[in-house]
Amino acid sequence: MTYSVERIRTDFPALRPRKDGTAPVYLDSACMSLVPDAVLAAMEEYYRDFPGCAGRSLHRFAEEVSHRYERARERLSEFVGLGDPRGIIFLRNATEALNLVGQGLPWKRRDRVVITDQEHNSNLVLWQRLAEERGILIDVLHLPEGDGFDREALEVLLKPETRLVSLFQTSNLDGRSLPIGEIAEQVHAHGTQLLVDGCQAAPHVPVDLRKLGVDYYAVSAHKMMGPTGTGFLAAPFDRLLGLRPLLSGGETVEWSTLSGHALRPPPHRFEAGLQNYAGVLGTGAAVEYLSHLGLEEITSHDRALNARVTRALEGESRVKRLGPDDPSRRPTIYAFAIEGVNASDTALFLDAGHQVMVRSGRHCVHSWYDARGLEGNVRASFYAYNSTSDADALVRGVQELIERVPSKESKPPTGSTRKTPVARRGKRR
Ligand SMILES: Cc1ncc(COP(=O)(O)O)c(C=O)c1O
Numbered sequence: 524m525t526y527s528v529e530r531i532r533t534d535f536p537a538l539r540p541r542k543d544g545t546a547p548v549y550l551d552s553a554c555m556s557l558v559p560d561a562v563l564a565a566m567e568e569y570y571r572d573f574p575g576c577a578g579r580s581l582h583r584f585a586e587e588v589s590h591r592y593e594r595a596r597e598r599l600s601e602f603v604g605l606g607d608p609r610g611i612i613f614l615r616n617a618t619e620a621l622n623l624v625g626q627g628l629p630w631k632r633r634d635r636v637v638i639t640d641q642e643h644n645s646n647l648v649l650w651q652r653l654a655e656e657r658g659i660l661i662d663v664l665h666l667p668e669g670d671g672f673d674r675e676a677l678e679v680l681l682k683p684e685t686r687l688v689s690l691f692q693t694s695n696l697d698g699r700s701l702p703i704g705e706i707a708e709q710v711h712a713h714g715t716q717l718l719v720d721g722c723q724a725a726p727h728v729p730v731d732l733r734k735l736g737v738d739y740y741a742v743s744a745h746k747m748m749g750p751t752g753t754g755f756l757a758a759p760f761d762r763l764l765g766l767r768p769l770l771s772g773g774e775t776v777e778w779s780t781l782s783g784h785a786l787r788p789p790p791h792r793f794e795a796g797l798q799n800y801a802g803v804l805g806t807g808a809a810v811e812y813l814s815h816l817g818l819e820e821i822t823s824h825d826r827a828l829n830a831r832v833t834r835a836l837e838g839e840s841r842v843k844r845l846g847p848d849d850p851s852r853r854p855t856i857y858a859f860a861i862e863g864v865n866a867s868d869t870a871l872f873l874d875a876g877h878q879v880m881v882r883s884g885r886h887c888v889h890s891w892y893d894a895r896g897l898e899g900n901v902r903a904s905f906y907a908y909n910s911t912s913d914a915d916a917l918v919r920g921v922q923e924l925i926e927r928v929p930s931k932e933s934k935p936p937t938g939s940t941r942k943t944p945v946a947r948r949g950k951r952r
Contacts, residue, residue, distance in 0.1 A: 526820045528910050534559040534812075535908050548879040548913045553695050553723060553856060553904035555745050558809070562748060565808035566801040576797055578774060588800050595807030596790070602810045603721075603740060603757045604731030610763060612756045612793045613803050617722045618645040619769070620741035620756035621689070623793065624718050625649045627766030628686065632658035635685040637677070639664045639701075640894070641694055644887040646720050650689070664690070670699055670847035674709065681713040688717050692724035696888045696902075697846030698829075698856030700724065707736035716762070722746055726906070727825055727855050729818040738762050744802075749809040753802040756793075763789035770795035813907075821907045825854040828905045828914045832857050835918040841925055845900060860900040861921065863930045869901045869921075877920035879903075879913075 532538050537557045540546045549557060569591075575584030577592040596608040605611065614620050626649075636650050640663050653659045662680045667673055677688075688710045693700045703719055710717045716738040721730065725740075726747035732740055739762060744753040768775060768786070772795035776784040786792040813821070829850040836842045841862040846853040861869055870883035885892045885899040892899055903917050 526816070526824060528824070528908065531816065532908050532910065534561070536560065536563070538908060545878050548877065548909075548916045550879060550881050550903040550905065550909065550913060550917060552726075552906035552909075553746065553902065554882050555751065556726060556748050556906055557908060558748055558750060558805070559812050561812050562750060562805045562808045566750060566805040569801045569804050577800060578791075588804075591804050591807070592798070592800060595803050595810075598807045598810050599755055599757070602730075602814065603725065603742070604729075604733050604735075605757050605759070606733055607760055609760045609788070609790055610758050612758075612763070612790045613798060613806075614754050614756060614793075615752050615799075616745070616754040617720060617741040617743040618754075620739075620754055621645050621718065621720060622649055623756055623769050624687075624739045624741070624758075624766065625653055625689075626769055629765070629767070630657045630659050630686065633660060633684060635660045635662055635682055637662045637664055637680045637685060637688040637690075639666050639690045641666055641696055641888060641891050642689075642691060643695055643720065643722070644889070646689055646691065647890070660684070666699075669697075669845075670849075670852055672701055672706070674705070677706070677709060681710065681715060685713065685715045688715055689720070690718075691720045691722070693722075693727070693855065694846075695723050695856075696886050696891060697858045698723075698853030698904075699846050700852070703737060704735045707738075711736065723855065726813070726821075727818070728822050732757060744806040744809060747809055748812060749806040750802045753799060753806045755806070760789060763793070766793075768793050768795065772796050774798075816907055822854060824907060825905045826851045828909055828911065829854050829857055831911060831914045832903070832918055835915075836921060839922070839925060841930055842921065843900075855904055855906070857903045857905075857917075858900055859903075859921075860897075861925060861928075864924060864928050866899045866901045869924060872924050873901075873917070873920040876923065877916050879916050879920050881917070 535557045538546055573584040573587035575588050577589040579585060596611045599611045600606060600608040636659055638646060638650060650661050654661055664677055664680055690701060692703050707717050718739040719737045721740045721742045725742045738758060740757040742755055745751045775786060775792045775795045777787050778785055833850040843860045843862060845858040860866055866883040870881050873879040873881055881901050881903045883899060883901045886902060
């Protein structure tokens with residue numbers, strides 16, 4: 524199939540042109556992606572045609588949803604190269620998946636976890652809480668500025684008490700990626716386990732967990748064209764046997780008496796209570812849609828868009844970009860600040876003046892910005908449905924803003940108060 528972004532865009536109702544003839548320019552897929560018709564249809568089909576609960580009742584609605592629910596599990600297992608549907612646990616998001624592993628491991632006091640200094644709060648606050656509650660120790664791996672990975676620095680942190688290394692595959696802050704396969708080898712050589720936050724990678728690149736040798740992989744499906752509030756943990760079956768479930772309740776037990784119970788094997792012991800069936804079926808449809816587009820094709824599409832923006836803004840001395848210089852090493856994200864312009868104002872200006880939706884702030888990696896004395900920045904993120912005209916709209920918006928707001932060097936006339944172009948709408952994280 525040839526990759527036609529014009530055709531792909533017709534699958535996304537949110538991208539349809541509005542009454543004034545303009546189409547939204549959605550460059551915030553790293554926060555949440557848009558959903559295609561196929562996902563909406565899968566969810567609607569559930570509510571319209573077989574709105575039952577899986578795994579409990581024996582009637583036809585229940586049978587149908589049970590079958591489709593498990594089929595979605597199989598699809599996800601294939602999608603991330605796990606090859607065993609029993610290793611897929613449906614959850615609300617990657618945050619819950621990371622918590623399931625963190626809270627579920629049998630920690631002893633003074634056991635250690637290694638994280639990087641560029642983790643999303645989902646992969647930071649959890650460990651701080653476990654440090655307080657269970658006495659674990661956190662070691663922070665400082666990543667080289669911009670790009671690269673320091674194997675020696677990790678080696679120093681891998682101590683006999685290190686039970687887990689937990690890090691991102693692709694950063695939501697600047698789009699850089701870590702060499703997960705090599706890290707898994709290094710970590711395993713010390714008898715330590717590896718938890719990977721796959722939130723920003725799984726939607727964009729082919730993932731083969733068996734090849735990578737990852738122990739636990741956390742994903743949010745709402746960043747990969749799935750419905751909101753859906754995600755999953757992927758892990759080899761034997762790893763799941765070592766985790767204590769986060770929640771207890773219906774569907775998790777083989778039997779119970781007034782004084783005890785026996786847990787079902789994974790994955791069911793981790794899916795307590797009635798599940799988000801529409802969401803899971805929507806996730807299954809999302810994965811099918813992505814596989815149909817082709818992950819390799821999506822990667823090269825992201826790359827081309829990012830290269831286009833990078834090239835166009837290269838000459839703008841007031842644009843300060845984060846992450847690797849080479850856009851192909853951060854294909855999904857163009858993170859930047861305009862010197863002399865607040866990041867939230869930039870985002871508001873792009874939205875109001877150019878229909879360009881981006882994210883601004885500190886992207887849930889507060890410590891990284893604090894360590895560099897930065898207030899935050901703007902993040903444009905690309906996905907399969909973005910067109911070159913989306914990229915060009917971003918560039919035009921940034922260039923116009925630069926022209927409109929003079930830099931500190933070009934002093935405003937005495938007495939004038941330089942105003943940022945749009946009023947503040949509120950603080951974002
Ligand atoms: C790298 C990374 N990890 C974790 C998360 C948390 O994802 P969620 O809020 O869907 O659980 C995000 C969300 O932006 C992210 O980008």
